[in-house]
Amino acid sequence: MKFDTPAGPNPIDKGRVIGIAHDRIDGPAKVTGTAAYAYERHDAAPNAAYGWIVGSAIAKGRIAAMDLTAAEASPGVLGIVTHANAGKLSKGNMNTAHLLGGPQIEHYEQALALVVADTFENARAAAALVRIDYAPEDGKFDLAAERLNGVIPPQGFGGPADTKAGDFDGAFAKAAVKVEQTYTTPDQSHAMMEPHASIAAWNGDKLTLWTSNQMIAWSVGDMAKTLGIPKENIRFVSPYIGGGFGSKLFLRADALLAALGARQVGRPVKVAIARPQIPNNTTHRPATIQRIRIGADKDGVIDAIAHEVWSGDLPGGGAETAAQQTRLLYRGENRMTAHRLVTLNLPEGNAMRAPGEAVGLLALEVAMDELAEACGVDPVELRIRNDVQFDPEAGPQRPFSSRKLVECLRAGADRFGWQRRNPKPGQVRDGRWLVGMGMASAFRNNLTEKSGARIGVDGSGKVIVETDMTDIGTGSYTIIAQTAAEMLGVDLDQVTVRLGDSRFPVSAGSGGQWGANSSTAGVYAAAMALRAKLAEKAGYAAEQAQFEDGLVRMGNQSQTLASLAGAQGLWAEDSMEYGDLDKKYAQATFGAHFCEVGVDMDTAEVRVRRMGGAFASGRILNPKSARSQVIGAMTMGVGAALMEALDVDTRFGFFVNHDMAEYQVPVHADIPHQDVLFVDELDDKSSPMKAKGVGELGICGAGAAVANAIYNATGIRLRDYPLTIDKLLKAQAA
Amino acid sequence: MTPVELTVNGREVHLQLDPRTSLLDALREHLKLTGTKKGCDHGQCGACTVIVEGRRINSCLTLAVMHDGEQVTTIEGLGTPEALHPMQKAFVVHDGYQCGYCTPGQICSAVSVLEEIKAGVPSHVTENLDRVAFSEDEVRERMSGNICRCAAYSNIIAAISDVAGESKA
Ligand code: FES
Ligand code: FES
Numbered sequence: 001m002k003f004d005t006p007a008g009p010n011p012i013d014k015g016r017v018i019g020i021a022h023d024r025i026d027g028p029a030k031v032t033g034t035a036a037y038a039y040e041r042h043d044a045a046p047n048a049a050y051g052w053i054v055g056s057a058i059a060k061g062r063i064a065a066m067d068l069t070a071a072e073a074s075p076g077v078l079g080i081v082t083h084a085n086a087g088k089l090s091k092g093n094m095n096t097a098h099l100l101g102g103p104q105i106e107h108y109e110q111a112l113a114l115v116v117a118d119t120f121e122n123a124r125a126a127a128a129l130v131r132i133d134y135a136p137e138d139g140k141f142d143l144a145a146e147r148l149n150g151v152i153p154p155q156g157f158g159g160p161a162d163t164k165a166g167d168f169d170g171a172f173a174k175a176a177v178k179v180e181q182t183y184t185t186p187d188q189s190h191a192m193m194e195p196h197a198s199i200a201a202w203n204g205d206k207l208t209l210w211t212s213n214q215m216i217a218w219s220v221g222d223m224a225k226t227l228g229i230p231k232e233n234i235r236f237v238s239p240y241i242g243g244g245f246g247s248k249l250f251l252r253a254d255a256l257l258a259a260l261g262a263r264q265v266g267r268p269v270k271v272a273i274a275r276p277q278i279p280n281n282t283t284h285r286p287a288t289i290q291r292i293r294i295g296a297d298k299d300g301v302i303d304a305i306a307h308e309v310w311s312g313d314l315p316g317g318g319a320e321t322a323a324q325q326t327r328l329l330y331r332g333e334n335r336m337t338a339h340r341l342v343t344l345n346l347p348e349g350n351a352m353r354a355p356g357e358a359v360g361l362l363a364l365e366v367a368m369d370e371l372a373e374a375c376g377v378d379p380v381e382l383r384i385r386n387d388v389q390f391d392p393e394a395g396p397q398r399p400f401s402s403r404k405l406v407e408c409l410r411a412g413a414d415r416f417g418w419q420r421r422n423p424k425p426g427q428v429r430d431g432r433w434l435v436g437m438g439m440a441s442a443f444r445n446n447l448t449e450k451s452g453a454r455i456g457v458d459g460s461g462k463v464i465v466e467t468d469m470t471d472i473g474t475g476s477y478t479i480i481a482q483t484a485a486e487m488l489g490v491d492l493d494q495v496t497v498r499l500g501d502s503r504f505p506v507s508a509g510s511g512g513q514w515g516a517n518s519s520t521a522g523v524y525a526a527a528m529a530l531r532a533k534l535a536e537k538a539g540y541a542a543e544q545a546q547f548e549d550g551l552v553r554m555g556n557q558s559q560t561l562a563s564l565a566g567a568q569g570l571w572a573e574d575s576m577e578y579g580d581l582d583k584k585y586a587q588a589t590f591g592a593h594f595c596e597v598g599v600d601m602d603t604a605e606v607r608v609r610r611m612g613g614a615f616a617s618g619r620i621l622n623p624k625s626a627r628s629q630v631i632g633a634m635t636m637g638v639g640a641a642l643m644e645a646l647d648v649d650t651r652f653g654f655f656v657n658h659d660m661a662e663y664q665v666p667v668h669a670d671i672p673h674q675d676v677l678f679v680d681e682l683d684d685k686s687s688p689m690k691a692k693g694v695g696e697l698g699i700c701g702a703g704a705a706v707a708n709a710i711y712n713a714t715g716i717r718l719r720d721y722p723l724t725i726d727k728l729l730k731a732q733a734a
Numbered sequence: 735m736t737p738v739e740l741t742v743n744g745r746e747v748h749l750q751l752d753p754r755t756s757l758l759d760a761l762r763e764h765l766k767l768t769g770t771k772k773g774c775d776h777g778q779c780g781a782c783t784v785i786v787e788g789r790r791i792n793s794c795l796t797l798a799v800m801h802d803g804e805q806v807t808t809i810e811g812l813g814t815p816e817a818l819h820p821m822q823k824a825f826v827v828h829d830g831y832q833c834g835y836c837t838p839g840q841i842c843s844a845v846s847v848l849e850e851i852k853a854g855v856p857s858h859v860t861e862n863l864d865r866v867a868f869s870e871d872e873v874r875e876r877m878s879g880n881i882c883r884c885a886a887y888s889n890i891i892a893a894i895s896d897v898a899g900e901s902k903a
Contacts, residue, residue: 027826028818030834031841033769033809040768120763121754193773193781193835193883242771242835243883275774473833473884628829628886635885660778660881667878669871671887 001525003448004579006684011531011547012524012619017485017492018689021624025497026240026477035240038212039197044237045210045268048199049078051116051261052123053253054130055109055277056101059653060139060345063103063112063132070129071115076122078265080130081114086260092222094250096317096348099226100257105134106314107347108654109280114257116265139345141653143287143312144184150310150340157447157512158321158339158356165393166334168293171304175295179371183292183363183719185322186645187655188285189663190352194242195275196282200258201268208235211255213500214244215509216468220502222251227259238500241510244472245636246351249511252282279347279646279658286311286320286349287648290363295334300375300382302332307364309337312344320349322360325443325700328586329364329405331388345653351511353636354696357444358703362640362721365440365704369711378423379708380413380592383441391586401585401685404616405441408592408679412614413439415677416594425715433598435609436713440701442591442615446683446692447514448582451522452505452575455484455530459569461550461562463488463495465526469507469519470500473632474695475625476510476519482622483520483689487527488561489547505573513589513693516621521576521687529572537564581685589697591615593634593705599713604728606710608638612675613702618683618692630698631674637702639666643722736799742767743811753799757791758782760798761808769809769838773881780880783839783846784808790846792879809838812845821845824893832884840880844894847876851898868898 012018029035036043068080083089083102091098101110113130117123140146152161172178198211207229213219216236224231241248254271261269273281288311295304307326311319323337352358372379387406391398413419421437422428428435453467465484471477481495498504505526508518535545540554551558564570581587596610611634620626643664646655657663676698682690703721711717716731735750742765749764758775761767761784770793773781777795784793785807813819821841824830831837850857851873854866859875866872873894874887882890 023826024829026834027831028815028822030831030837031809031818031822031825032813032815033767033838034815035834036768037771037835039772040762042766042768119752120759121752125754191883193779193833193881194771195773241833243833245883272772275776275778473831475832624829625832628832628884628889631888632832632885635887636883659776660774661776665881665883666885666887667881668874668887668891669878671874671885673891674888 001528001574002577002579003687004581007688007690010688011487012689014486017482018621019619022478022482022492022622024475024478024625025481037194037240037242038199038210039270039272041199041210045199045201048268048270049116049118049265050120050123051114051257051269051271052127053111053257053271053273053277054113054115054127055281056105056112058105058134058136059108061105061134061136063105064135065133067131071126074126074129076118077126078116078118081257081260081264082112088228090226090228092226092251094218094222096314099253107345109277109347111253111257111281114261114271116261116269139653141344141346141648142650143289143310143342143344146312146342146344147289147310150342153319153339153341156318158324161339162337163327163393164336168304168306168334168336171334172293172295175304176298177296177374179294179367179374181292181367181370181719183290183366185288185359185362185721187287187648188352188640188644189279189646190245190247191660191663191665192243192245192247195272195278196248196252196254197272198255198258199268199270200262202262206233207259209255209259210237212241212248213238214241214248214470214472214511216470216500216502217506219251223255226256236502238470241470241472244510245353247282249351276659279655279663283348283350284646285352286313288320288322288359290322292363292367294367294371296371296375298375300371300377300385302330302386304334305330305332306336309339310342312342313349314345315343317349320359321356324356324445325360326364327393328391328588329441329443330386331392335393346648353633354444354699357700361440361443361701362703365701366707366719369708379439380409380418383409398586401587402681402683403590404679404681405590408590408614408616411677411679412592412594412612415675416612418594425712430598432601434601434713435596435598436709437596438705438708438712439592439594440704440708442593442613442697442701444513444589444697444700446587446589446686447512448578448687449508449514449518450575450577451508451518453523453526454505454571454573455523455526456569456571457561457565459562459565459567461560463490465495465523466498466504467507467519467522468500468502468504470510472510474510474515474629475622476515478625479516479520479621480523483523484527487524487531490550505575513696517687517689517691517693520621520689524688525574525576526572529574533570533572534564585685587686589617589692589694591697593701595705595709597706597709597713599710604725604732606642608670608672608706610672614677614679615697616679616681617694617697618681618686619690620678621691623678626694627676629695630676633696633698634674634702635666635671637699638670638706640721641703641706641723645722738798738802740801741805743807751798753797755798756794757796757798757801758793761793767808767810771835771838780843781836781839783842783880785842785846790843809842812841820897824896828889828893828896830886830890830893832886836880836882840882840890843877843880847873848898850876868900870895
């Protein structure tokens, strides 16, 4: 099916199953430990051997010599994979660095060997005996130092590197009120709870990989390309994924090395990337330097806005597109954005939850707070004054498909009690706590991606859906079941959903918050095809047939799904593709974050006391899991504001705090109850589901609301994330 | 190889183990009880929490041979999909998870936390050491060794409060 005109009324509008809060259908398996994740497939590969990765101890250079003698002689060792014996390997389209390095080394902890042994303990012990001599070379590791060497990056998901409209310089020079500041955000780690893990098994020239991967088709393609074998010979199975946040979008070293190890030792091999290896071996969110200039009149109405971003990556990598939201969020006739990319020899930078906006809003929404103060306008009111109902770079001929930012701002402020905020910083005390409130707009682009599914009814009237879509905690299982149940008029418990297998139709996968809307739209397409088949079998006109209560009805006649499907069952497959509605209309999701913090008057310890927000994301398919997505993302925003940073050793070129003890993420004690309001919205230009993405919106702006609350509490404005105690104390003393 | 005898979820098991085998790997790799998760293998995340001799521990931080003769309860011992433990049920109802990978550890911890409070074991946030009582802050503090990167925290607290009979809803 092709979606190229706005959706009219359709079966989803019924709202019998869709739009109702449901417990996750995969819940009982998850809470009882019976959902088997990649490393746990004893059923599929009972005799798997264990692989342990040996990573590079230098950031750039070459292997001078590699001595495997001691490791090979170590108990239980079955084989050791290195560049010397792995055969010819290419690099996947989505990978920046090679997944198996050597002799050239591209980054610290790049995999250089896989030691395979009969047990985990033996593999780990033998890996410590692999001796590598290095010929190191100088590398570049310091973004700030390299800033002036930035070049225009290649175009990725974020659109062109640079945009402009009107005359920014002229308008900014004339503006009555100006904000001009530079903000910095550090490298961050996804730190999903399940390490990257895979089990590989070969049957002749056919490879099966039980793995943990967000994008099955991308990664099958990249495995095929890397190994130089046909895609058809590869099967990926990834039904449960212990978190991704972008870290599992791509083929990673666990998958490739498991495949190579299994080929070498002639039996299945399982590999997990050990936790302390993950931040340097895999991808991370790159650090940014962001310069923002806003020119407004004395009432805060923006006339000129500019956002420039510098980030770094390995040669061939991409930029962190942190100016994306600034192209669309606020009015202003005179505007420019620019991204510059410098070459760094740190590990590979890539997408982490809401790439671009997550860090872009940490800067922009603090700049807006600074503008509000400079104009003496309430921060919520300032954003309302600068609302714009069309793409401000393109003009009124490109309206938003739907945009409820103002509704979110008003509803969110009301619920939070924003009117109680004292606009003057440093005024409110609660015992030893300085108390402040802050807010920020939330914005994230809405992307739609082609997605396929097949759907069938069996002889007992039960419905089965198969697609290579993944559920990384997002709730895909449940919303896909809801979609099928709604379309075919059955109850949710009549639907079985099978996901994450490359034998199923190719889906949009989980990334860029496109998964929920796109994958359910694919199921919608397949279900429409099945409805047509069922109606035809019943002898009813497809447009008049009603699907309800397990029946196909026309007028006062009806037949059961079970009887129409017969013993053979009846199946249909289709996919949803998109026309140019995203060109004609700007499509995005909106919201407003509110936060109250306490800052200890002596120690500067920051506690988030209250947090809430209102969000407009089109139709909310399952309010229960959508809310969870939002609170989870808000929490990651708190992490970004207060604690998360990969610290770079600029001498040797690696992230120093590379485990879960040293890379701090929010824990229970850091997070209060979080309040989420979804503002009613249907977006008929997004898909027939009239839904949009929601999985990333919650992180977008959340950290800025925390930063603005700290300012309101203390009068201290920090622009270098994370806003840690040492920085607050230093500013306090100054 | 060292012989180890454990009672896991009420069942006696006899294992011959490499003495370097962690309790976590004994469960996951040898007994194939993969409900207990490995998030870090270094005592940093809580995903591997199980209940040993009535106390919750990080099973990655202890060797199996150190628990010879002991009772171990894992997530599989609390309930099954058909017969959920009340805490498991509450996690489903309150959506106290997303990806599910930290979940078995959260649930084992949560069950133990309520026991600890009942037994009067104080925590860092206990105001009065003579009167240890349930509060959301007590639970948040005690659960802070169980990281949830999906950050279902707010919902996990709701689930635990519900089981404790302290639900606000
Ligand atoms: S796996 Fe044991 S604490 Fe993380
Ligand atoms: S549910 Fe994913 S880490 Fe907790």
